[in-house]
Amino acid sequence: xxxxxxxxxxxxxxxxxxxxxxxxxSAVISNSPNTATTQEVTYYREVKNAIPSLSLYYNKxxxxxxxxxxxxxxxLNQDNLKDLLIMLWCPAPNADYTGPAKxxxxxxxxxxxxTFRMGNQELFGxxxxxxxxxxxxxxxxxxxxxxxxGKPDIVLASSLEDGRKFVIYPNGGHSWQTTLTVFMSKPDxxxxxxxxxxxxxYESVAVIKGKNRDMFHSGGRIWSYxxxxxxxxxxxxxxxxxxxxxxxxxxxxxxxxxTIGWQIGTVDTDYSNFTRTQYLHIADLKLVNxxxxxxxxxxxxxxxxxxxxxxxxxGFNSICILPGxxxxxxxxxxxxxxxxxxxxxxxxKLEWSVPGKNGNVTWDNYVTKILxxxxxxGNLTKINYSGLDKDIVNSHYISCVDMNSDxxxxxxxxxxxxxxxxxxxxxxxxxxxTEVPENKIPAISPIYNGHTVLAVDLDxxxxxxxxxxxxxxxxxxxxxxxxxxxxxxxxxPL
Numbered sequence: 001x002x003x004x005x006x007x008x009x010x011x012x013x014x015x016x017x018x019x020x021x022x023x024x025x026s027a028v029i030s031n032s033p034n035t036a037t038t039q040e041v042t043y044y045r046e047v048k049n050a051i052p053s054l055s056l057y058y059n060k061x062x063x064x065x066x067x068x069x070x071x072x073x074x075x076l077n078q079d080n081l082k083d084l085l086i087m088l089w090c091p092a093p094n095a096d097y098t099g100p101a102k103x104x105x106x107x108x109x110x111x112x113x114x115t116f117r118m119g120n121q122e123l124f125g126x127x128x129x130x131x132x133x134x135x136x137x138x139x140x141x142x143x144x145x146x147x148x149x150g151k152p153d154i155v156l157a158s159s160l161e162d163g164r165k166f167v168i169y170p171n172g173g174h175s176w177q178t179t180l181t182v183f184m185s186k187p188d189x190x191x192x193x194x195x196x197x198x199x200x201x202y203e204s205v206a207v208i209k210g211k212n213r214d215m216f217h218s219g220g221r222i223w224s225y226x227x228x229x230x231x232x233x234x235x236x237x238x239x240x241x242x243x244x245x246x247x248x249x250x251x252x253x254x255x256x257x258x259t260i261g262w263q264i265g266t267v268d269t270d271y272s273n274f275t276r277t278q279y280l281h282i283a284d285l286k287l288v289n290x291x292x293x294x295x296x297x298x299x300x301x302x303x304x305x306x307x308x309x310x311x312x313x314x315g316f317n318s319i320c321i322l323p324g325x326x327x328x329x330x331x332x333x334x335x336x337x338x339x340x341x342x343x344x345x346x347x348x349k350l351e352w353s354v355p356g357k358n359g360n361v362t363w364d365n366y367v368t369k370i371l372x373x374x375x376x377x378g379n380l381t382k383i384n385y386s387g388l389d390k391d392i393v394n395s396h397y398i399s400c401v402d403m404n405s406d407x408x409x410x411x412x413x414x415x416x417x418x419x420x421x422x423x424x425x426x427x428x429x430x431x432x433x434t435e436v437p438e439n440k441i442p443a444i445s446p447i448y449n450g451h452t453v454l455a456v457d458l459d460x461x462x463x464x465x466x467x468x469x470x471x472x473x474x475x476x477x478x479x480x481x482x483x484x485x486x487x488x489x490x491x492x493p494l
Contacts, residue, residue, distance in 0.1 A: 043440045044466065044488040050115050051084075051108060051467075051485035070469055070485075072456040073143050074152040076123055077189065081110040082458050083119070085154070086469075087131070105129040114459055114487075123190050124183075131156050131181040140241075142205030144214030146225045151185035155196075155205050155216050155223075180218060184225075196223065196230050206243035208271070215271075217243060222271045237274035242316045242334060246327055249378050250274055253316040253334070259284055260304060260314055262334075262373055264380040278380045280373070282306065282336075283314070288345065290361075293353035301352075303345060304338070306369070310345045311338035312352070312361060317368075320400035322409050322428075324376070331383070332373045333411060335398045339365045340391070368395040370411070386432030394421055401455050403427065403436075404494050405462050412455045423453060423466075427494060442466060442488045452485075463490050 069087045076083040086106040107129075109119035120127050142155040157180055180196040208215040208222070215224040217239045221232040244251040245267070254261040260283050265276040283304035290301045290312070304314045315337060322331040339352070339361050353359030370388045374381045388411075395413050403410040403425050411433060413424040422441045426433035452469030469485040 043490060043492045043494060044442045045491050046442075047114055047465075047487040047489055050487040052116065052118060070452045070454050070467060071141055072454055072458075073154050076107065076152065076191070077109055077119070078151070079110075080460070081112070082456060082460070083110050084108040084116065084454075084467075086452075087156075105131060110458065114489075124193060125190060129193060131179075140204060142207045142216045142218075144207045144209065144216060146182070146214050146216070147184060148213035149185055149187070153185055153191075153214075154183040155218070156181045156183075157205050157218055180223070182230075194230070204241035206239055206241060206245070208245045217271075233270070233272065235272050235274070240316075242319045244319070244321070244332060244375075246330075246375075247378075249328075249375075251332065251373075251375055251380060254279065255285075255315060257285060257302075262371075262380065262382075264375065264378065266378075277378065280380060280382050282371075285314075288312070288350060291349070291351045293351065293359060303341075306338075310341040311367075312341060312350065314338035318397045318399075320398055320409075320411070322372075322400055328378070329376045330374075332375065333398060333400055334371045334373065335395065335413075336369045336371055337366060337395070340367045341365070364394065366394055366396075368392040368398075368413070370398070370413075387426055387434050388432065392424060395424070399455060401464055402457075402462070403455065403464050403490075405464075405490070406493075407462075414453055423455075425494065436494050440494055442468070458487075465489050 071085050071087075072082050073085055074082060084107070086108065088104045088106065105120075107119040107123045108116040109122060110116050120129055140157045142157075143152050144155075145151065146153045146155075182194045182196055183191045184194055185191055204218060206217040208217065213225065215222055217223070217235070220238070221234055223230060223232045225231075238255075239250070239252050240255075242253045248266055249264060250267045251262070251264045254263050259281060261279055261281045263276050263279045265274050265278070267274050283306045285302045285304050287300040288303045290299055291297075292299050292301075301313050303310060303312050305311075306314070316334050317337040318335045320333050322333060324330045341350075342360065342365070348360075350361060351359040352361045369391060372383050372385055372388065374383050392413060392415075394415050397414045399412045399414075400409040401412050402408060403412060404427055408428045410428050411426040413426070415421040415423055422438055422443075425436040425441065427436060452467075454467040455464050456467070457464045466488045467485065468488070
């Protein structure tokens with residue numbers, strides 16, 4: 001095994017799109033040593049009507065607003081153009097609906113002119129495609145070639161996050177039952193939808209790149225497709241969405257109830273055992289009592305002190321990779337996310353609730369620290385890049401993608417966006433990273449909350465588009481609920 005393998009860099013990124021182009025700052029262009037003129041610079045333009053109305057595919061079991069997530073799994077119909085998948089999550093079924101809330105999956109196949117068509121019939125042979133539960137975002141998706149035919153296959157880890165199949169762990173934390181759904185490519189064209197199995201864990205998928213076919217980790221098991229059927233085996237170590245398998249090594253974060261950190265070690269040939277060779281400590285953990293408004297009950301959650309501040313429920317939410325010269329040399333960019341307490345914890349009552357409700361900790365307290373780790377031939381080193389030392393409020397997933405067409409990976413940070421925050425772009429430079437001024441990023445419409453954002457080079461022209469769409473809390477008549485996806489194409493370097 002000689003390829004770098006990570007949880008695929010899907011990273012649904014940050015927000016915006018208000019039916020027009022971004023603000024147009026000025027640039028001074030010198031025509032001669034003694035004269036200068038001012039010219040407006042537009043950094044992105046909107047591709048009008050690139051994505052069609054999705055209202056016909058809306059899950060009719062919903063009674064209130066829905067969530068929407070978008071990913072780019074690659075070329076699904078072998079025409080050398082990147083296609084899209086959109087998951088619509090109905091979190092509140094009608095009173096007479098007895099089953100769990102489900103994702104409805106919509107495929108968008110790219111046309112030659114840069115627009116998209118709905119492709120469920122083309123790819124799946126039917127209009128309605130459902131997973132076995134609901135899912136989150138990048139960490140819940142694994143894209144790989146699991147049957148060895150050279151085409152992308154997609155694993156979705158979908159939980160029953162509607163109040164049923166809920167478990168509170170005795171050592172702290174909570175989760176829902178999660179079901180694995182696989183979109184497996186067929187020999188000729190299109191995809192089969194397979195429901196693989198149930199796991200009791202927080203939904204996450206980590207891809208393992210193999211020589212002939214890929215595997216994935218989820219729920220404490222390694223899953224492989226052998227002799228036309230899925231086979232899983234238990235492993236004796238913990239892996240989550242931040243896992244990086246490469247050569248004979250595994251790099252993954254540590255969250256053992258006592259500490260949080262990062263580790264590297266070796267895995268045996270069948271991945272059943274892991275031997276740690278190095279550990280980097282970040283913070284100690286302790287359990288505290290918290291009233292959780294989302295489940296209307298008390299739980300115990302972890303608290304840690306980092307850089308002199310107290311954080312509730314710290315954890316690595318997503319990672320992406322800055323490549324090096326070989327598969328054994330690269331940099332992990334990790335998003336450490338937590339609820340930052342407004343004051344030092346001294347035993348006071350903690351209540352976690354959504355914004356607008358009573359509680360001393362809400363989603364508005366979520367912050368992200370971007371941590372970077374250099375991996376070189378099995379050695380792990382914490383490094384600090386200039387420009388990445390800020391706490392980012394309301395971020396939610398990162399991706400490493402070339403945003404400036406200079407063949408260097410930059411960092412794109414998605415925001416929650418319910419306050420219409422723009423996404424954040426850190427461009428790589430010789431000294432580290434430089435944050436792109438906010439006025440260069442497309443404007444945000446008040447109807448978006450930021451779940452549905454994607455940064456991807458759709459047409460393979462070495463220019464990365466930004467896609468905006470509605471997310472949680474977007475309220476509108478159902479007939480037009482998902483009509484507002486927008487595609488912005490770069491026209492000037494950032």
